[in-house]
Amino acid sequence: MSRKPAASGPRVAVIGAGSWGTTFGKILADGGADVTMWARRPEQAQEIAEAKRNSQYLPGINLPRSMTATHHLSMALDGVDQVYLSVPSQSLRENLKALRPILADSDVRVVSLMKGVERRTGLRMSQVIEQELRCDPERIAVASGPNLALEIAREQPTAAVISSVSQDTAEIVARAARNRYFRTFVNTDVIGTEFGGVLKNLIAVAIGIVDGVGYGENTKASIITRGLVEMTDFAVANGAQPETLQGLAGLGDLIATCQSPLSRNNTAGRLLGQGYSYQDVVKQMNQTAEGLASVAPVLQLARDAGVDMPIVEQVKRVLDGTMNPRDIAPHLTTDDDTPQGERTQNGQADGGGALRRAFQRAFDQFRNGGRSAGGN
Ligand SMILES: NC(=O)C1=CN([C@@H]2O[C@H](COP(=O)(O)OP(=O)(O)OC[C@H]3O[C@@H](n4cnc5c(N)ncnc54)[C@H](O)[C@@H]3O)[C@@H](O)[C@H]2O)C=CC1
Ligand SMILES: O=C(CO)COP(=O)(O)O
Structure with missing residues (x-):
């Protein structure tokens, strides 16, 4: 059996081995991260781990040799720095319940790759993550952009945006999720970034x-x-x-x-x-x-x-x-x-x-005795 090449980047888990989860796992692994995929079905985990293929979702794509997979959640999450979530949006909450005991009191960063809102509550995915993991929003990031999975799996040059209310988190995740064919930009507008992905659908x-x-x-x-x-x-x-x-x-x-x-x-x-x-x-x-x-x-x-x-x-x-x-x-x-x-x-x-922001600026300036309040 071939030895797994050593990774230079963070240790990450990707939860959900469909077309986007697997492609994102490849992006991360090609950027130097040590990636473990979690798949719901054992045979899918086995195919990724052993054949380095996910033939149902990414036909014809060879996955990096360094990428591994399991259908045991605790094994996937063992010792990770970052977790990427890529299951159908309507199933996120039930999946998070299983993650909570492992992730709740950690400082692991959690990244949503999903582009939906929860039907029952109307909540965005980062809000569902915050609720279910009861975690600081500064630990949460979302990834979005023109990212058709199969094109990226074929290593066609693409850009995306990583957003978090914490600039630090956005930058840490963006550094992990980039490589020669995938470039990530950052912003702190999580609402706009998530709704962009939901609404374009x-x-x-x-x-x-x-x-x-x-x-x-x-x-x-x-x-x-x-x-x-x-x-x-x-x-x-x-x-x-x-x-x-x-x-x-x-x-x-x-x-x-x-x-x-x-x-x-x-x-x-x-x-x-x-x-x-x-x-x-x-x-x-x-x-x-x-x-x-x-x-x-x-x-x-x-x-x-x-x-x-x-x-x-x-x-x-x-x-x-x-x-x-x-x-x-x-x-x-x-x-x-x-x-x-x-x-x-x-x-x-x-x-x-724009009008609201102009009013806010004028108000801040007034409060500061005519001086500019700084920021934007
Ligand atoms: N495929 C793409 O090009 C892109 C997809 N996305 C987003 O990524 C998210 C995931 O989509 P895809 O990977 O494309 O979907 P997919 O249909 O290719 O794969 C979904 C995966 O989730 C698993 N799954 C289904 N029900 C589940 C459940 N109840 N619990 C756990 N796992 C379950 C399936 O077995 C499969 O592995 C969606 O929110 C989608 O909008 C975002 C960017 C690009
Ligand atoms: O989000 C996507 C591309 O950015 C994928 O779009 P679909 O979910 O419609 O395939």
């Missing part, structure tokens, strides 16, 4: 519907552009910074997911556009299409924040079978047709965020 379902019914590039470009406005309004109303949505986790991922036939959300939309019902689509998908479960909680959050999301609303109606996919448009056809400002529904550049 919903717009990708809409674009799939457009493809499925056979409409062309104008319809797609209109929906992508108005979709970005919808994403920005929603995220900003929920506390994000608008510029995050212009970055890799917003616009970048929107482009990748809407354009690629590799996208499962796009594929699900295409089937809906071709006339398959929601139930048929779920049966046909053998991988995770997070957008389908995120539609309802996102619309609820939008209603709570007073944000209109006409494109996401139409996706919901198609899923519910109450709208003909051929009626999909960048606007609701039932809308009143009063001309709207283009940039956002409020006619402001970022849903009011």
